[in-house]
Amino acid sequence: MPGCRIGFVGAGGVAARHADTLAAFGDVELVAVTDVDGRRARAFAEERGVRAVPGVEQLIDTGVDAVYVCVPPFSHGPVEKAVAAAGLAVFVEKPIGLDCGEAEQTARLLEEAGVVTSAGYHWxxxxxxxxxxxxxxxxxxxxxxxxxxxxxxxxxxxxxxxxxxxxxxxxxxxxxxxxxxxxxxxxxxxxxxxxxxxxxxxxxxxxxxxxxxxxxxxxxxxxxxxxxxxxxxxxxxxxxxxxxxxxxxxxxxxxxxxxxxxxxxxxDPALAKQAADRAFVDAVLGRGGNIRAPYADAVRTxxxxxxxxxxxxxxxxxxxxxxxxxxx
Ligand SMILES: NC(=O)c1ccc[n+]([C@@H]2O[C@H](COP(=O)([O-])OP(=O)(O)OC[C@H]3O[C@@H](n4cnc5c(N)ncnc54)[C@H](O)[C@@H]3O)[C@@H](O)[C@H]2O)c1
Known part of the structure; x- marks a missing residue:
């Protein structure tokens, strides 16, 4: 894999932070973004030179290797399940949901898919x-x-x-x-x-x-x-x-x-956040297992x-x- 191709679901504050960090990595290509608010997706896309697409399925169809899920608590679940079904790596911002039942189901699907996972517990x-x-x-x-x-x-x-x-x-x-x-x-x-x-x-x-x-x-x-x-x-x-x-x-x-x-x-608080992104990209590229908050552990939290x-x-x-x- 020459580099890690990344897509974003959610184009708000935390997505922008991850995108800034990831864009500075030499082995990452930011590819596409989707947001239920199309204007936000387009603004994010224009600023970063990526494609704005209408939904998660179209994001997956762009051929990304990994998806950052940067949505509010009430929107978790369906996105991660679609990503698991496509067999892609996923970084899920915290909290991983509103309740536990949906997160437990998602954890099972991600485990069955055998994909790299990480949650945003950057501390x-x-x-x-x-x-x-x-x-x-x-x-x-x-x-x-x-x-x-x-x-x-x-x-x-x-x-x-x-x-x-x-x-x-x-x-x-x-x-x-x-x-x-x-x-x-x-x-x-x-x-x-x-x-x-x-x-x-x-x-x-x-x-x-x-x-x-x-x-x-x-x-x-x-x-x-x-x-x-x-x-x-x-x-x-x-x-x-x-x-x-x-x-x-x-x-x-x-x-x-x-x-x-x-x-x-x-x-420097920025370093832990950057290290979380670096560990995820390294794992997606098969360069090591330093992910400290995999999804399965985030379910316990x-x-x-x-x-x-x-x-x-x-x-x-x-x-x-x-x-x-x-x-x-
Ligand atoms: N780890 C951290 O330190 C950290 C820091 C900030 C935010 N966060 C977390 O990230 C999450 C998002 O926070 P934010 O500040 O970016 O919020 P935000 O409101 O700025 O952005 C969220 C975006 O998600 C979009 N969205 C909502 N449902 C969607 C869906 N189903 N599909 C696609 N897009 C959808 C919204 O339209 C919005 O643009 C929160 O859960 C927050 O706790 C974590």
Whole structure:
């Protein structure tokens, strides 16, 4: 394969980011784009010198090797299934859906098709996360404290629960994914939303959410999320073990040991995002298996996020095992 030919489904903000990164790789050709909003597809196509096509089938017919699925949560499922049926590699932006049932079905089809998959959990590619994992390698994490304290993103569908799934499913899911990576699987969640939406037309998502988490290894954790601010205030995960405190954000990692003295490493957040695209292209071109968030693993994060949403909606603690059976 001389280079990796890529098509896009969805021509919005995150598609533009991936396209900018991919266009700078010498072994990638951007080929085509489709979007339910034809004007967006045409603008994206003109800017990047690719073809705008009316739908996923026509995108597949252009002969691409791989498809980036950059659609909002409510649009996942049919696109990935068509790509699996065509036997093409797929990069799916997070969250991989609104619920779990559809994502589980898609995972089965992608596995049967045996295609390369990756999900947009790019924190996994951060050097800071690598350093943090090293720091906890020989100890047991006992406490995780996550936060996503931010503004409402500038996309209209985001404040609609039916379209985004709410802040935890749509956004703080990055922190849940990181918590799984750092601490292990979560077996029980108890979440509460404040029941009051942010100030946006037609908004019905919670403005603030808290979650208690119990991990399989015995650790406990919390996640706090709000979208009530006018700026991105704090996003990240802290983990604690005996005589060890580790803090991970997109632009720094801090490790404090027995003496309480910290080692702080600054990070360029763009690098992890670029590394996720590089790993995917390398895998499609058969040059290695450094994909750190394959679709099958992202399904586990999706189960966790859906259990959180379910717990908040019903006002009860939810065990992940029960939730998997209920949604499977
Ligand atoms: N990994 C990250 O850091 C990161 C960053 C930004 C966004 N995202 C995720 O990417 C997704 C998209 O976000 P965005 O900011 O690009 O949103 P956006 O609204 O800017 O773009 C989404 C595009 O998808 C199109 N679309 C919707 N349904 C479609 C369908 N069935 N077929 C074809 N096109 C369809 C819309 O018309 C729109 O142009 C979200 O789930 C978001 O969470 C991830």
């Amino acid at each position: 996994r590619y951060s050097d800071g996360v690598t350093r943090a994992r090293e720091a906890v390698r020989d100890t047991s994490v006992r406490l995780a404290v996550g936060a996503w304290l931010d503004k409402v993103p500038p996309v209209r569908w985001w404040t609609s629960r039916a379209q985004s799934g709410g802040q935890v499913v749509e956004q703080a899911v990055h922190v849940l994914d990181l918590a799984r990576l750092m601490v292990g699987e979560v077996v029980e969640v108890h979440a509460m939303g404040d029941g009051q939406p942010p100030d946006a037309p037609g908004a019905d998502v919670d403005g603030a959410t808290v979650v208690n988490l119990r991990f399989a290894g015995g650790a406990v954790g919390t996640l706090a999320a709000t979208c009530l601010l006018g700026w991105k205030h704090r996003v990240g995960l802290e983990v604690y073990a005996a005589d060890l405190a580790v803090s991970i954000t997109e632009d720094a990692v801090e490790v404090a040991g027995r003496s309480g003295e910290s080692e702080v490493r600054r990070l 999706q189960r966790l996020a859906c259990a959180v949403a379910d717990s908040a909606a019903r006002g009860v603690a939810v065990k992940l095992e029960e939730h998997a059976h209920a949604s499977g």
